[in-house]
Amino acid sequence: MPVVRVEGLTKIYDLGEQKVLALDHIDLSLMPGEFVAVMGPSGSGKSTLMHLVGLLDRPTEGRYFFEGRDIVELSSDELADIRSRRLGFVFQSYNLLARTNAIENVELPMIYAGVPDAERRKRALEALDAVNLTHVAHHHPNQLSGGQQQRVAIARSLVNNPSLILADEPTGALDTKSSQDVMQLFRELNEQRGITIFLVTHEPDVAANAKRIVTFRDGHILSDVPVEKAVVS
Amino acid sequence: MNFMAILKVAGRSLFRNRIRSLLTMLGIIIGVAAVIVTVSIGAGARVSVQQQISGLGSNLLIIVPGSVTQGGARTGFGGASTLTPDDGLALAKEPHVAAVSPQVNVRAQVISGGNNWQTQVSGVSPSYTFIRAWSLSSGSFFTDTDIAASTKVAVLGQTVVNNLFPDGSSPLGKTILIRNVPFTVIGVLVARGQSAAGQDQDDTVLIPFSSALQRLTGATTVGTLLVSADVSENIALVQTEATSLLERRHRIAANQPDDFNVRNLQDIANAASATATVMEYLLAGVAAVSLVVGGIGIMNIMLVSVTERTREIGLRIAVGARGMTILMQFLIEAVLLSAVGGLIGIAFGGLGSIAVAAVSQWPLLVPPEAMALAFAVSALTGIFFGYYPASKAARMNPIEALRFE
Numbered sequence: 001m002p003v004v005r006v007e008g009l010t011k012i013y014d015l016g017e018q019k020v021l022a023l024d025h026i027d028l029s030l031m032p033g034e035f036v037a038v039m040g041p042s043g044s045g046k047s048t049l050m051h052l053v054g055l056l057d058r059p060t061e062g063r064y065f066f067e068g069r070d071i072v073e074l075s076s077d078e079l080a081d082i083r084s085r086r087l088g089f090v091f092q093s094y095n096l097l098a099r100t101n102a103i104e105n106v107e108l109p110m111i112y113a114g115v116p117d118a119e120r121r122k123r124a125l126e127a128l129d130a131v132n133l134t135h136v137a138h139h140h141p142n143q144l145s146g147g148q149q150q151r152v153a154i155a156r157s158l159v160n161n162p163s164l165i166l167a168d169e170p171t172g173a174l175d176t177k178s179s180q181d182v183m184q185l186f187r188e189l190n191e192q193r194g195i196t197i198f199l200v201t202h203e204p205d206v207a208a209n210a211k212r213i214v215t216f217r218d219g220h221i222l223s224d225v226p227v228e229k230a231v232v233s
Numbered sequence: 234m235n236f237m238a239i240l241k242v243a244g245r246s247l248f249r250n251r252i253r254s255l256l257t258m259l260g261i262i263i264g265v266a267a268v269i270v271t272v273s274i275g276a277g278a279r280v281s282v283q284q285q286i287s288g289l290g291s292n293l294l295i296i297v298p299g300s301v302t303q304g305g306a307r308t309g310f311g312g313a314s315t316l317t318p319d320d321g322l323a324l325a326k327e328p329h330v331a332a333v334s335p336q337v338n339v340r341a342q343v344i345s346g347g348n349n350w351q352t353q354v355s356g357v358s359p360s361y362t363f364i365r366a367w368s369l370s371s372g373s374f375f376t377d378t379d380i381a382a383s384t385k386v387a388v389l390g391q392t393v394v395n396n397l398f399p400d401g402s403s404p405l406g407k408t409i410l411i412r413n414v415p416f417t418v419i420g421v422l423v424a425r426g427q428s429a430a431g432q433d434q435d436d437t438v439l440i441p442f443s444s445a446l447q448r449l450t451g452a453t454t455v456g457t458l459l460v461s462a463d464v465s466e467n468i469a470l471v472q473t474e475a476t477s478l479l480e481r482r483h484r485i486a487a488n489q490p491d492d493f494n495v496r497n498l499q500d501i502a503n504a505a506s507a508t509a510t511v512m513e514y515l516l517a518g519v520a521a522v523s524l525v526v527g528g529i530g531i532m533n534i535m536l537v538s539v540t541e542r543t544r545e546i547g548l549r550i551a552v553g554a555r556g557m558t559i560l561m562q563f564l565i566e567a568v569l570l571s572a573v574g575g576l577i578g579i580a581f582g583g584l585g586s587i588a589v590a591a592v593s594q595w596p597l598l599v600p601p602e603a604m605a606l607a608f609a610v611s612a613l614t615g616i617f618f619g620y621y622p623a624s625k626a627a628r629m630n631p632i633e634a635l636r637f638e
Contacts, residue, residue: 056551056631077555084553091635095548099249109552111238156552 001068003164003196004030004053010061011048022048024219025062032163035190035197037207037227040216046200047168049216053198054087054166055079067163084113088157088195092169094149096141096156102128103137106156113160127155131185147178154185158195165189167199171206183209239558243565250538254570257534260527261574261614262581265607268520269582270589272603275513277586277595279506284596286502292331292462293364294472296324296479298454299492314454315492318442320482321358321458327474329467332360335455337445343438344410345397352393354411354438356445356455364461372405372420375441383443387416390435391424409438414448416440472497528571528614535567535622546626547634560627567619568612575611579604 011023023045030036038046051057052064055071064071066082074082083089088109096105106124115123128134131151141149150170157165167186171179187209189195199210207213208227215222247254298315318335325333337356342349359376362368375386389397389404398404404418425434446452462471472495479485479493539546546559554562583599590597 051632054551077557080550080553080555083551087553089551095544095635097545097548100245108549111242112549112553112555112558114235114238160553 002029002031002065003034003067004028004198005065006053006059006062007064008062009049009052009059009064011045011052011057012060021219023052023059026219026221028214028221028224030164030196030198032196033190033194035187035199035209035211037199037201037210037213038216039202039204039207039213040222041202043218044216045219046216050166050168050198050200053164054089055083080112084109085160086163088160088162088165090150090153090157090165090167090170092172094141094146094153094173096149096152098141101138101140102133102144102152102155105141105152106159109156109160115160123159124155127159128152130158130189131155145178146174147181150174150178150182151185154182154189158189158193162195164196164198167197169201170199171201171203179203179206236561239561240565243562243569246562247566247569253534253538257531257570258574258577260530261524261571261611262527262578264520264524264527265575265578265611266582266585267523268517268607268610269579269599269603270585271513271516271520273582273586273597273599274589274595275509275516276598276600277590277593278512279509280598281593281595282502282505282509286498286505292465292468293498294460294462294468294475295496295498296320296458296460296475297456297494297496299490299494314452315483316455316458317453318446318455320479321455323478323482324458324460324475327471327478329463329471329474330460331463332363332461334358334361334364334459335442336361336457336459337442337450337452337455338457339412339445339449341412341449343393343397344413345404345407348397348399350393350396352390352436352438354440354445354449356440356442356449357459358442360461361439361459364459367425368423369420370423371403372418374420374439379441380443383447384441385414385416385444385448386419386440387411388420388422388439389418390422390437390439392433392435393438394421411438411440412449416444468497524610524614527574527611528618531567531570531615532618532622534570535563535619536625538566539563539622539626542626543629543634543637546629547631547637550629550631551635556627559629560623563623563626564616564619567623568615571615571619572608572612575608578611579607582607 006026006028009023009026009028010021013020013022026049038049040046052059055066058072067086071079097108103121103124106127107120110120110123125134125137128137131154133148133151133155136144136148141152144152171182174182183206186197186199190197197210199207201207211227212225213227214224296316316335321333321335324330334357339354339356340351341354342351343354358380359374362374369388372388374388375384379386387409394404397409398407404421407418408415409418410416422435422439427433442455446455460471460475462468475495476491480491483492485491549559586599587597589595
């Protein structure tokens with residue numbers, strides 16, 4: 001069963017005077033263990049797809065099955081619960097809580113998943129260990145480098161053992177070295193834990209870490225190829 | 234996600250901004266402290282007034298002579314000399330009258346050995362102690378026999394004792410001179426402190442009124458008649474009875490003004506209480522306004538906080554917070570601010586009340602209901618003014634919130 005299966009997925013933004021067709025009847029499936037990079041120029045619809053797949057928004061048209069469940073039929077509370085337990089998010093700007101140390105940042109999704117205090121702390125430390133940041137567990141974001149902050153964010157995204165991690169330009173604010181570390185981490189999570197990764201980027205060498213590259217243009221899928229054969233343009 | 238977890242999240246985010254949290258609470262702190270101090274001032278003043286009124290005497294009516302016109306100038310009440318001890322005796326026979334005492338006041342120099350002191354000497358009857366609810370700390374009071382014989386005996390107030398017998402020796406049995414007339418001290422009154430008007434009630438010497446008339450004033454009329462009704466419900470009735478009795482005795486026609494005036498202390502007490510009540514309402518109104526202002530302060534800061542934390546809210550929604558959870562978090566933050574502010578306000582209000590009670594020497598009264606009410610109102614203020622910002626946070630679109638700069 002695919003983790004994500006969308007059929008005829010369409011998103012139209014109603015801006016009042018004009019309607020913007022952001023996604024035009026997309027068909028796409030992500031199988032468990034896949035590592036998919038989505039590329040395309042800005043405005044091509046890749047971010048919109050990420051928001052829809054991440055259950056942060058609802059499609060205008062079409063169907064979306066997450067792990068076999070038709071999300072159109074789910075209430076917003078049920079969507080929140082899926083986000084909490086099955087999805088992990090990594091953002092370009094990390095989005096860590098300021099004045100809150102690394103452990104507490106990593107604990108955040110578990111609070112909403114109702115994990116008890118003691119287990120929360122244990123799992124947060126495990127997640128920080130997985131991203132090699134145990135030594136800065138009590139540091140606040142402003143005491144961490146960009147790469148470290150992004151790794152804290154990755155620890156946060158995997159702490160509830162999600163089936164899918166959505167990464168929106170995760171290396172966009174990082175230098176080359178940090179970018180490589182972060183992408184290495186994603187590859188490990190994908191290969192060792194079998195977590196499906198859905199990555200949006202416009203950097204070809206970042207996308208090259210994936211196993212499959214989907215290219216978007218004007219709300220359509222332009223190409224969808226395994227990475228060995230990807231035409232990196 | 235359970236309530237305790239939300240409470241912790243809310244508490245933590247307030248603690249992260251503790252200075253701002255404290256400043257936000259300030260409005261509520263001041264409002265609640267004002268309410269507590271106000272209520273305690275009101276209650277203290279009321280009890281103090283009641284104590285002083287009841288200290289004047291039980292169910293007391295005071296009858297003073299009316300005014301007289303001398304060469305076109307009218308004196309005030311008490312200017313005329315129209316009340317006699319016989320008026321008092323007649324009044325005592327009326328139903329519902331428990332006791333009557335004339336009072337003849339003379340300011341006189343009192344001498345004992347090498348010490349002297351100017352004080353108020355009052356000629357009264359034995360029922361005076363009952364009417365004024367005033368007992369003796371030592372010795373005995375004079376009796377009806379002393380009245381009949383115009384005995385030269387005196388009962389001293391504590392201030393007079395202190396000034397005439399500074400060595401602390403017992404004044405009982407000693408002879409004092411009042412306007413050079415020797416009187417034997419037979420009793421000492423218990424100390425009573427200041428009156429409502431701020432006079433030292435203990436600065437007095439009591440002697441039989443007959444002795445005062447014969448030996449000090451040489452007059453036949455008394456300054457005042459003190460009348461005590463049997464129960465407080467009958468005060469108004471006794472007032473009417475006394476008025477009609479004295480009008481008959483003084484042969485005052487229906488169209489003539491009375492040559493006396495019956496004063497009902499309950500009226501004064503009621504007026505004082507009513508004043509206290511009006512003041513209380515007024516202060517409570519001001520306090521209520523300050524609570525509302527405090528609440529608006531909380532709403533302002535919460536709105537700023539929600540806007541400022543837009544990305545945080547977006548993130549919380551993205552990682553799985555339900556709308557209701559976000560609403561609860563911000564609502565709890567607002568309620569925590571107002572409730573903790575309320576508690577701090579109650580503490581400051583209590584301290585303020587203690588200070589006011591110490592300065593005014595009123596009894597310290599902070600009614601627990603007032604504290605509970607102030608706390609409840611401040612918590613409700615938090616819910617009321619916190620709901621709008623919280624619902625704004627809960628309704629946020631996570632995508633836009635995460636993009637917010």
